[in-house]
Amino acid sequence: MRLQEENTDLKVKVEDMVPLQTEFKRLKDExxxxxxxxxxxxxxDSQINSYKAKLKEFSAQKITMKVLEEKVTTYMQSVVALEDEQRKNGVLKTQIESxxxxxxxxxxxxxxxxxQAEK
Incomplete structure (x- = not known):
């Protein structure tokens, strides 16, 4: 009889554990x-950080590009001035030779x- 009571108690405990097992499985999946x-x-997050770094690099390159464009503009103005000076020098050289x-x-x-005057 005692074994039967223990068996019944164990069955009740097992039945009580079934919802816990279901809850455990649900929580495990979650x-x-x-x-x-x-x-x-x-x-x-890693991709975002990578994109942020690329944006910073792009901004730096954009600034560098602007500086280089300004230098190119300055150099082109110098070239135009030198060509004008060279053209003027060519005219002067021709006049000097003449x-x-x-x-x-x-x-x-x-x-x-x-x-003739000395003769």
Whole structure:
């Protein structure tokens, strides 16, 4: 009889545990779902940090690009000014050469006139 009572008690305990087992399984599944979500969150957080770093790098490159564009503009202005100066120098060089030839001719005429006057 005692065994039968123990058996009955154990059956009651087992029956009482069935809802607990169901609850345990549900909580275990929920925990697994949260763990997977946490992993997804970590991946997304890592991607966000990566994108933030890329944005900072992009901003720095944008600033560098602006500085380089300004330098290019300055260099182009210098090139235009130098080309203009070179053009002016070419004209002056031609004028100087023309005056030099004229000076040489006048010196030759002067020398001829001096020789004729000395004779």
């Amino acid at each position: 925990l697994e779902e949260h763990r997977l979500r946490a992993q997804d969150y970590e991946k997304l 005056l030099r030839l004229e000076n040489t001719e006048l010196n030759m005429k002067l020398n001829d006139a001096i020789r």
